[in-house]
Amino acid sequence: MTGDRVGASRLCSPVxxxxxxxxPPTNAVTLGLSPHSGWAALVAVGGSPALPEVLVRARIExxxxxxxxxxxxYHALEELPLAEAERRLRRYESTARSMARxxxxxxxxxLRRGGHAAAAAGILESSGRxxxxxxxxxxxxxxxxxxxxxxxxxxxxxxxxxCGLVVHRVSARDLVDKATAALRLSxxxxxxxxxxxxxxxxxxxxxxxxxxxxxAWSLLISR
Numbered sequence: 001m002t003g004d005r006v007g008a009s010r011l012c013s014p015v016x017x018x019x020x021x022x023x024p025p026t027n028a029v030t031l032g033l034s035p036h037s038g039w040a041a042l043v044a045v046g047g048s049p050a051l052p053e054v055l056v057r058a059r060i061e062x063x064x065x066x067x068x069x070x071x072x073x074y075h076a077l078e079e080l081p082l083a084e085a086e087r088r089l090r091r092y093e094s095t096a097r098s099m100a101r102x103x104x105x106x107x108x109x110x111l112r113r114g115g116h117a118a119a120a121a122g123i124l125e126s127s128g129r130x131x132x133x134x135x136x137x138x139x140x141x142x143x144x145x146x147x148x149x150x151x152x153x154x155x156x157x158x159x160x161x162x163c164g165l166v167v168h169r170v171s172a173r174d175l176v177d178k179a180t181a182a183l184r185l186s187x188x189x190x191x192x193x194x195x196x197x198x199x200x201x202x203x204x205x206x207x208x209x210x211x212x213x214x215x216a217w218s219l220l221i222s223r
Contacts, residue, residue, distance in 0.1 A: 029055060029111055031104075031121040031165070032216030034208035035152045038063030038071035041208040042107060045197075045216035046116055049183060052217045054197050055116060057209060060103035062096050062152045070095060074147040078138055086134060096152060100159035108163045121160040122168045122215040123153050124175065170215060179218040190214060 029046040044056035069076025073092040077085040108118045128146035131137035137147045153169065160167040170178060179190050194214050198205030 027116045028119045028220075029116045030216045030219040031107070031118060031160075032212035032214070032219070033060075033121060033123045033156055034212040034215075035062075035123065035149060035156060036208070037148060038152070040152065040156060041206070041212050042104075043209055043212040043216055044107065044111060044116075044118065045213060045220060047220070049217070049221045052193075052197060052220060054201060054213060055111065055114070056107055057198075057201055058103075058107060060100065060107075060156075062099050062103070062155060064095050064099065067092070067095055072148050073151050074137060074144040077134075078141075078144060082135055082138075085138060089134065092151065093155070096155035097158050100152075100155040101162050104156070104159040104163055108165070118163070118165055120166040120168060120219050121156075121163075122170055122212075122219050123156050123160075124172045124211060124215060125153065125169045126150065127171050127173045168219060172211065175211060175215060175218075179214050182218040182221045193217075 027046055029044050032043045032045065034041040039062055040060045042056065042058045042060055043054055044058075045052050046055045047053040063070040069088070070092055073089060073096075076092075077088060080088065104121075111118050126146055126149045128149070129143065130146055130150065131140065131143040137143045157167050157169065176187050176190070179185075180187055183190060185193070194210050194217070195205075197213050197217070198209065
C-alpha cells in the first residue's frame with residue numbers, strides 16, 4: 001500500500017490509495033458511500049468477508065463551488081418561481097452527476113490498475129419522507145432537507161451504474177441489522193472490526209467512514 005495522500009484533485013480527494021500493479025483485475029472490491037451536502041465519504045473494501053481490508057478511503061466532491069447553491073440545491077430553489085426552479089435544478093443535477101461520475105470513475109480505474117475489480121457500490125439512504133413533485137418539495141422545509149440529500153444520492157447511483165457497478169441503496173437506519181444478517185456477526189463484533197479496519201490508515205476514521213466501511217464489508221458477502 002502507498003501512504004496517505006490528501007487533495008489529489010477537486011473532484012476526488014483521496015486519503016489512502018491502492019498500490020498500482022499494472023495487472024488485470026482479479027479481486028472483487030465493494031464500495032461504501034456515505035453522502036453529505038455536496039460531497040460523499042467513500043470506502044473501498046476488498047479481501048473476503050472473513051478478512052476484509054480497506055483499499056481506498058476518499059472524499060468525492062459533488063458540488064461545484066463556483067455554482068451558487070449547489071451544496072444545498074433545493075434550499076437554493078425555495079423562493080424561486082417554479083419554472084425558474086426547474087431550470088436551475090436541471091443545471092444542479094447535471095453538475096452533480098458529472099462530478100459523481102468523474103470522482104467515482106477515478107477510484108474504479110485506480111482499483112483496476114491495482115488489480116482489483118470494483119463490483120458493487122452501496123449508498124447510505126435517508127429515512128426521511130420524500131416529495132412526489134418539485135412543487136410539493138419546495139412547499140415543505142422537511143421535504144427540502146430530504147431532497148437535498150437525495151439529489152447527491154441519485155447522482156452517485158447514476159455514476160455507479162455508469163461505472164458498471166451493482167448499486168445498492170441501504171437505509172442508514174437499517175445498516176446495522178443488514179450487516180449483522182449478512183455477516184452473521186453480532187453488532188458489537190462488527191463495530192469492533194470496523195474500528196480495526198481503520199487502524200492501519202490512521203485518522204481520520206469518522207462515523208461516516210465507519211458506516212461506509214460497514215456497508216462495503218457487508219456487500220462483500222455477495223461477491
